[in-house]
Amino acid sequence: MAQKFGKYRLHDCVNQGGITEIWLATDEYENVVAVRRLRRRVLKQSNAPKLFKAGLGVMRKLAPHPNVVRYINHGKADGLPFMVLEFIQGANLKELLLRDHDHLVDNVADVIIQAADGINHLHDHGWMHLDIKPENLMISLNGHVSLLDFDTAQKIPRKPKQFSRASGTPSCMPPEQLKNEKIDQRADIYAFGATMYELLTHRKPFSGSTPDEALRNQLDENFPVKPANHINPEVPAALSQLILRCLAQSPDQRYPNMTILNAQLHTILGVQQVPVSFNGMPEAMMVPAAIPA
Numbered sequence: 385m386a387q388k389f390g391k392y393r394l395h396d397c398v399n400q401g402g403i404t405e406i407w408l409a410t411d412e413y414e415n416v417v418a419v420r421r422l423r424r425r426v427l428k429q430s431n432a433p434k435l436f437k438a439g440l441g442v443m444r445k446l447a448p449h450p451n452v453v454r455y456i457n458h459g460k461a462d463g464l465p466f467m468v469l470e471f472i473q474g475a476n477l478k479e480l481l482l483r484d485h486d487h488l489v490d491n492v493a494d495v496i497i498q499a500a501d502g503i504n505h506l507h508d509h510g511w512m513h514l515d516i517k518p519e520n521l522m523i524s525l526n527g528h529v530s531l532l533d534f535d536t537a538q539k540i541p542r543k544p545k546q547f548s549r550a551s552g553t554p555s556c557m558p559p560e561q562l563k564n565e566k567i568d569q570r571a572d573i574y575a576f577g578a579t580m581y582e583l584l585t586h587r588k589p590f591s592g593s594t595p596d597e598a599l600r601n602q603l604d605e606n607f608p609v610k611p612a613n614h615i616n617p618e619v620p621a622a623l624s625q626l627i628l629r630c631l632a633q634s635p636d637q638r639y640p641n642m643t644i645l646n647a648q649l650h651t652i653l654g655v656q657q658v659p660v661s662f663n664g665m666p667e668a669m670m671v672p673a674a675i676p677a
Contacts, residue, residue: 386410390461392419392468403432403535408471417456421466433465439535440467446509446534451502453522453530474525476532477518477579481586491527493653496580498529500649503576504642507569511537514567516575517556518582544568544635555588559603559633570635573645577630577638584623585615589631605633622652 386393394407398418403426409419426432443455454470475483477495499521506513513520514536522530536551544566552561558574561567581589589609592598601607609631613624626648632638639645 389419389421390459390466392417392461394419402426403429403436409468411468416471418469418471419466420469421461421464424464427463435535436465439533439537440465442511442534442537443467443469446506446511449502449505451498451529451531452505453532472522472524472528472530474523474528477521477523477583480523481518481582484586491523492583494527495521495523495529495583497649497653499531499579500576500642500646502529502531503572504646506531506534506537507540507572507642510540512540512567512569512572513537513575514561514571515552515556516572516579517553518579519553521579540569554599555590555602558635559605560635562599562603568635569641570638573630573638573642574632574635576642576645577627581609581612581627581631584612584619584627587615620652623649626652 386395388394389407389409391412392409394409396408397405398408399406400423403423404420405423407419407421409417411417422433422436440458444458446452446455448454453472455467456470457468459466459468503513503516511534513531513534515533520532522532524530538547544560545568546564546566552571552575554562556575556578558567558571561571561574578589581587588598590598590602590607592601609628611621611624612627613619613621626645630638630645639648
């Protein structure tokens with residue numbers, strides 16, 4: 385039985401996070417949408433409403449892009465702030481990895497390219513995400529990738545800047561972010577590398593018998609990350625090297641920005657770049673379904 389929520393009808397709670405829940409919903413015109421609302425139990429937590437509001441602010445300002453979830457509306461109902469987004473039928477990358485889904489095998493190059501295009505768009509508009517991870521990449525049933533969840537996003541500083549608190553997911557955070565040191569957009573480049581490494585190998589780049597050991601290895605500049613193509617021989621050596629550069633301990637050894645990384649990625653995967661059209665046409669045309677040999 386659908387429940388009324390403002391001018392929307394909520395049909396099914398499809399996901400719950402620490403501070404929000406996402407509902408499959410319909411609006412007053414019976415359009416299918418996703419309603420992302422703050423959970424009631426976190427309303428009095430000082431940080432949760434602030435994070436939600438910050439993420440909403442980014443989405444309202446960000447120009448549309450095929451690989452970024454589309455913002456539609458926002459408001460407050462029954463005392464709960466909410467935002468309305470396009471509904472994507474599919475699963476996030478973490479869920480697909482856990483299922484070892486054939487969908488990923490068939491579309492791995494598409495996923496890599498589209499994820500990079502979405503992050504590149506965000507950076508081009510002056511924002512860094514700071515929580516790139518498999519859970520924040522949604523894969524639709526037809527293999528389309530959308531970047532999600534901008535609650536921890538910050539404006540890209542002119543030079544590396546220390547923020548009041550470290551935010552993100554530890555296994556995808558670079559050393560400087562883990563240590564709450566000065567960061568810039570290169571933190572996202574590291575997180576992209578960690579996420580793509582897991583996509584290609586089904587392992588995290590920094591192994592350990594316990595989470596604490598894995599974290600120590602992540603902070604150890606002498607820990608040898610095994611190249612992705614040594615685990616999965618189908619990964620081209622050039623792509624493996626690109627990911628290792630993303631995962632460099634020092635931000636100065638990573639790609640300086642997503643534009644340069646993305647251009648090299650398109651070259652490695654043999655993808656033709658065309659300008660973005662805001663009528664929904666993808667930025668990358670003629671994307672290979674499988675990684676070229």
